[in-house]
Amino acid sequence: MTAPQSPRDDIAEVVLSAEEIAETVDALAARLTEDVGCLQPIMVGVLTGAFVFLADLVRRLDFPLEVDFVEASSYGESTVGGEVVIRIDLTRDVEGRHVVLVDDILDTGRTLSALRSTLRKRGARSVRTCCLLDKPDRREVDFEADYVGAKIPDVFVVGYGLDYAHGHRNLPFIGVLRTELYQSTQA
Numbered sequence: 001m002t003a004p005q006s007p008r009d010d011i012a013e014v015v016l017s018a019e020e021i022a023e024t025v026d027a028l029a030a031r032l033t034e035d036v037g038c039l040q041p042i043m044v045g046v047l048t049g050a051f052v053f054l055a056d057l058v059r060r061l062d063f064p065l066e067v068d069f070v071e072a073s074s075y076g077e078s079t080v081g082g083e084v085v086i087r088i089d090l091t092r093d094v095e096g097r098h099v100v101l102v103d104d105i106l107d108t109g110r111t112l113s114a115l116r117s118t119l120r121k122r123g124a125r126s127v128r129t130c131c132l133l134d135k136p137d138r139r140e141v142d143f144e145a146d147y148v149g150a151k152i153p154d155v156f157v158v159g160y161g162l163d164y165a166h167g168h169r170n171l172p173f174i175g176v177l178r179t180e181l182y183q184s185t186q187a
């Protein structure tokens with residue numbers, strides 16, 4: 001019987017090791033503690049990519065908070081004007097609440113920008129945005145997150161919740177996929 005293939009075999013280069021991720025999440029947690037530690041925020045993870053990051057982040061936050069999730073898609077030009085298609089909605093009413101939107105990576109900016117508008121329209125008292133990674137070169141809308149773990153160049157990364165074709169989310173580090181893996185399916 002052949003050994004099952006590891007998702008590690010598909011990685012060309014490590015962008016953030018598990019140790020570097022831990023240090024980055026520590027630093028973000030310290031800033032959030034300072035800013036929202038007295039506000040009983042709702043920490044909203046953007047599914048699916050943020051599930052690992054949010055789980056690690058909230059375990060470093062030693063103050064009262066709630067956790068919720070949202071799954072949203074931005075469909076190109078349809079998101080201009082702040083609209084986003086919400087496929088799984090929050091379970092909480094955000095009216096009057098302080099919210100921190102947590103995503104794995106900030107790319108075009110459409111998803112977080114539109115979600116922030118939606119939650120503001122619903123009456124959230126404040127909406128902060130936090131992402132582990134940011135690819136500023138890819139931005140298509142005028143948006144910056146309030147908390148950014150690390151900026152990276154325009155490369156496609158996987159691991160620590162981030163996927164390619166639904167795989168590789170379980171890697172404990174973040175790496176760049178070997179190009180032939182996505183070139184072969186992007187014909």
Ligand code: IMP
Binds near residue numbers: 046108157158164
């Ligand atoms: P955007 O900022 O609206 O373009 O969307 C950000 C979303 O795109 C993230 O939540 C990820 O789900 C996905 N995404 C963007 N870049 C990457 C990447 O390099 N690897 C995996 N997912 C990515």
Ligand code: MG
Binds near residue numbers: 046048049050103
């Ligand atoms: Mg996502």
